[in-house]
Amino acid sequence: MLFLSIALMYACSKNEDEVTPEEKKITFSVPVNFPAPVYNFEDNKLSNAGFALGKKLFYEARLSADKSVSCGSCHQQFAAFTQLDHKVSHGVNNCQGKRNTPPLFNLAWQKAFFWDGGVKNIETSPLNAITDACEMGTDIQTIVAFLKNTAPYPDLFKQAYGSTEINSQLILKSITQFTAVLVSGNSKYDKVMRKESAVSFTSAELAGYNLFKEKCTSCHAEPFFTDFSYRSNGLDLVSTDEGRSHITGVASDLGKFRVPTLRNIEYTSPYMHDGRFYSLDEVLEHYNSGVKASVNLDVQLKNGIPLNTTEKVQIKAFLKTLTDNEFIKNTLYSES
Amino acid sequence: MKLSQYFLALLCPIILLSSCKKNTDEVAADTRSTFSIEFENQVNGSPLVLNTTTYKNAKGEDFKINVFKYYVSNIKLSKADGTTYLLPESYFLIDASKTESTNITLKDVPTGDYTKIEYTIGVDYARNFAGAQTGALDPINGMFWTWNSGYIFVKLEGTSPQSTATGNTITFHIGGVIDPNNTIRTFTTEINAANPLRVRTDGKPNMHFKVNAAALFTGKTDVSFAALNMTMGGANSVIVANNYANGLFRLDHIHN
Numbered sequence: 001m002l003f004l005s006i007a008l009m010y011a012c013s014k015n016e017d018e019v020t021p022e023e024k025k026i027t028f029s030v031p032v033n034f035p036a037p038v039y040n041f042e043d044n045k046l047s048n049a050g051f052a053l054g055k056k057l058f059y060e061a062r063l064s065a066d067k068s069v070s071c072g073s074c075h076q077q078f079a080a081f082t083q084l085d086h087k088v089s090h091g092v093n094n095c096q097g098k099r100n101t102p103p104l105f106n107l108a109w110q111k112a113f114f115w116d117g118g119v120k121n122i123e124t125s126p127l128n129a130i131t132d133a134c135e136m137g138t139d140i141q142t143i144v145a146f147l148k149n150t151a152p153y154p155d156l157f158k159q160a161y162g163s164t165e166i167n168s169q170l171i172l173k174s175i176t177q178f179t180a181v182l183v184s185g186n187s188k189y190d191k192v193m194r195k196e197s198a199v200s201f202t203s204a205e206l207a208g209y210n211l212f213k214e215k216c217t218s219c220h221a222e223p224f225f226t227d228f229s230y231r232s233n234g235l236d237l238v239s240t241d242e243g244r245s246h247i248t249g250v251a252s253d254l255g256k257f258r259v260p261t262l263r264n265i266e267y268t269s270p271y272m273h274d275g276r277f278y279s280l281d282e283v284l285e286h287y288n289s290g291v292k293a294s295v296n297l298d299v300q301l302k303n304g305i306p307l308n309t310t311e312k313v314q315i316k317a318f319l320k321t322l323t324d325n326e327f328i329k330n331t332l333y334s335e336s
Numbered sequence: 337m338k339l340s341q342y343f344l345a346l347l348c349p350i351i352l353l354s355s356c357k358k359n360t361d362e363v364a365a366d367t368r369s370t371f372s373i374e375f376e377n378q379v380n381g382s383p384l385v386l387n388t389t390t391y392k393n394a395k396g397e398d399f400k401i402n403v404f405k406y407y408v409s410n411i412k413l414s415k416a417d418g419t420t421y422l423l424p425e426s427y428f429l430i431d432a433s434k435t436e437s438t439n440i441t442l443k444d445v446p447t448g449d450y451t452k453i454e455y456t457i458g459v460d461y462a463r464n465f466a467g468a469q470t471g472a473l474d475p476i477n478g479m480f481w482t483w484n485s486g487y488i489f490v491k492l493e494g495t496s497p498q499s500t501a502t503g504n505t506i507t508f509h510i511g512g513v514i515d516p517n518n519t520i521r522t523f524t525t526e527i528n529a530a531n532p533l534r535v536r537t538d539g540k541p542n543m544h545f546k547v548n549a550a551a552l553f554t555g556k557t558d559v560s561f562a563a564l565n566m567t568m569g570g571a572n573s574v575i576v577a578n579n580y581a582n583g584l585f586r587l588d589h590i591h592n
Contacts, residue, residue, distance in 0.1 A: 043467060044467070114483070118483050118484040118485065119482070119483070119484075119485045120464075120465040120485035120486075121465055121466060121467050121468075121485060122467075123467035123468040124467065124468060124475070124480070124482070124485055127475055127480070127482040128482035128483050130482075131482055132482075140475060140476045141476055144476070167470055167474065167476075168468065168470070168474050168475055168476050169468040169469060169470040169474065171468075172467075172468035173467070173468055176467075176468075246484075247484050248514075249517060249570050249571070
């Protein structure tokens, strides 16, 4: 609670205050146009050493079975931490996964993870990738043993947690210090919303924003551009991936997936849970003419979303205002 | 009853205040001590031997067990006067392949005579969705589902000639906490008042439970491995949980 209020205070203050000459203090900042986060570091006190360790682990390819794949291989910063140009995730031994890699940012506001919401806590969300034969293909015992025997990890754990003890809990908590700090809230859209000086939409962007509010926000709700619900937007008559029903076992959830965020959408191609669309044009054409009458199709989409050429151009112009270059290029998050 | 509760509530702060002044060794009422519980894994009365011994389920089908692990958590003790004590952070993973895990030690228990014990077979709702855990709940123990957050409460793996699965395997991973497929079950047993669990500063009592692995397959619904040989949560796991809810554990005796 205390930390949260500190974080909130930071968020309201100007960025410069956080920078000390020697070292930038890692903070978790809540943009003023965002609500309170779900994950608030209460049981995982954020520190520079914890963040640095988490980041190192995130980019450590030696954690995987064939030492070729790190978290960062599938979650690439220049693609807002998704895997560029890969329809589905690409893991160890050139194995192709089942689903498109989601981008990683604003995770501290999510109550559930994965396309089907199967994972319920950000701290446990890396476990599947670590153990999946098609992702990193290893297990926690192996990783713990590797870290215990590999410099400088024991020292880094000591700096972060005061002891050279290494266990899965500390590994997962430090990775979370990295992933939960990834906040993207400095796009042009955010600046316009916060009425920051000298930032305004062009007329095409504004027209696109108005169209978006009319046709898309019922699912892609602001400020995260998702309402975090599970729905079918009519990609297939019969979905080959069970989606949400894999978790709930309920037939009316078959083929439903979490409404994805549209922040940084310019950089997160390909799109949809299976990465079937490579461009935003294809996505918009899907809503315009391609929506299929799947059994669980969301009622709002039963007639698709008719969009003419001008409207498509305007919506695309608006979607590009969701790009947050400060986030994509922030060297704090880069492999060093 | 009500009135006396209020009276107690009023009195409590006074007692606490006055107890601060007193010398600590005078406070004999809240001494604490240790007891242990031994879980003797069996199959229908025979000792559980992993990998080699053949057992029969209630349908008369042969099976062998390679893995048998289960969680016991949130242990609660009651006295004859109805007062209860919930052991904080009591999470234990019993693994038939690790002898040391079958005898658990419970520390810092208020001394007294207990006439009832209850515990969760599995892990409470909240911990299934909590952040990274350690100890018995460490995912390293292979009892955590990574694609659908939550713990496997009871894991039994083995083989049966009747199983239609590849390699004749039987795979029972019981877990899940969301209705209608909630598999959290609580086990309660009374302790003979003539020989209660006597937690004393000068003694370390041991409770001895017999655990029948075959209870997964009978009780409410007799399971045939020809029909059900794999479950990882969901409706079939509920069938198994309903079977073992009462039949898995039996308090055999207490050494005071």
